[in-house]
Amino acid sequence: MGLDDKISNAAKEAVGNAKEGIGDATDNERLEAQGQHDQNVANAKQAGEHVKDAGDDVKDTFR
Template sequence: MGLDDKISNAAEEAKGKAKEGIGKATDNEKLEAEGHMDQAKANAKQAGEDVKDAFR
C-alpha cells in the first residue's frame, strides 16, 4: 500500500471523527451519521489495502 493511500484513509477517518463530534455537540443526527459513514468507509478501504498487502 502506498503512502498516499495511508494518508488519504487517515484523513478520511479524521474527517469522519470531526463530523461525528460536531454532530454530537450540536445535536445534529445527520452530521453525526455522516461522520460514522466516513469512518466506516475509511476503515473498509484500509482493510482492503491490508488484504492486498498480505498477498504481496
C-alpha cells in the same frame, strides 16, 4: 496501495471522527451519521489495504 492512499484514508477517517463529534455535540444527527459513514468507508478501504499487503507478503515469501 501506496502511501498517498493510506494517508488519504487516515485523513478521511479523522474528518469523519470530527464530523461525528461535532454532530454529537450539536445534536445534529445528520452530521453525526455522515461522520460515521466517512469513518466506515475509510476503515473498509484500510482493511482492503491490509489484505493486499498480506497478499504481497505471502507472494514475497515464495519468491
